[in-house]
Amino acid sequence: MAELNQAVTRMVFENYNVEKHLDDHLQSTVSTLRFNKYKKPEKIGTGQGLSGHTDKTLTTILHQNHVKGLEIYTKDNKWIGFDPLPSSFLFMACDGFQVWSNDRIPSCKHRVNLKENEERYSFGLFSYLEGVTRAPDELTADDHPVKYKPLHMLDYVQFYVANYRNVGAGFSVKEYCGV
Numbered sequence: 001m002a003e004l005n006q007a008v009t010r011m012v013f014e015n016y017n018v019e020k021h022l023d024d025h026l027q028s029t030v031s032t033l034r035f036n037k038y039k040k041p042e043k044i045g046t047g048q049g050l051s052g053h054t055d056k057t058l059t060t061i062l063h064q065n066h067v068k069g070l071e072i073y074t075k076d077n078k079w080i081g082f083d084p085l086p087s088s089f090l091f092m093a094c095d096g097f098q099v100w101s102n103d104r105i106p107s108c109k110h111r112v113n114l115k116e117n118e119e120r121y122s123f124g125l126f127s128y129l130e131g132v133t134r135a136p137d138e139l140t141a142d143d144h145p146v147k148y149k150p151l152h153m154l155d156y157v158q159f160y161v162a163n164y165r166n167v168g169a170g171f172s173v174k175e176y177c178g179v
């Protein structure tokens, strides 16, 4: 999964012609693996699972068992269900990439909506940048000025966890450090 993360990150950097920053970026990347277990829903279709949110990470890669439930929010404001193959790994650009790309790569909003009468398992590789994240100069311009104050991603996730009850699942990185 870490290799997949590096491969996709490399593609993003090549796409934006900022490969010269890639090595520093990869060296500052730290990851944690987390398992999620969702019990059988008490009532199907009640939205039990996980409310709509964006991850406070740079990137997240998800893998799951056969029980569906993950939904992605699209550009045209619709929730679409993710229909995984047993071999699927889903790569998501998250809040850190939104800041790094100066809004060119939106953070992927998603939720878990349990619809099947079975236990659901997923696990994810959650990656963060140590230190401070800011958009490289190449991704800012007079007509595309910097949209975020420098983001300390590990502080950000700690803030979110500590203040979750007040700020809610939908808390965005724009609210945290947008200019």
Ligand SMILES: O=C(O)CCC(=O)C(=O)O
Binding pocket: 036, 050, 055, 062, 064, 070, 110, 111, 112, 121, 122, 124
């Ligand atoms: O279980 C899933 O598929 C998604 C989990 C998730 O969104 C999260 O842990 O942030």
Ligand SMILES: [Fe+2]
Binding pocket: 053, 054, 055, 110
């Ligand atoms: Fe998530």
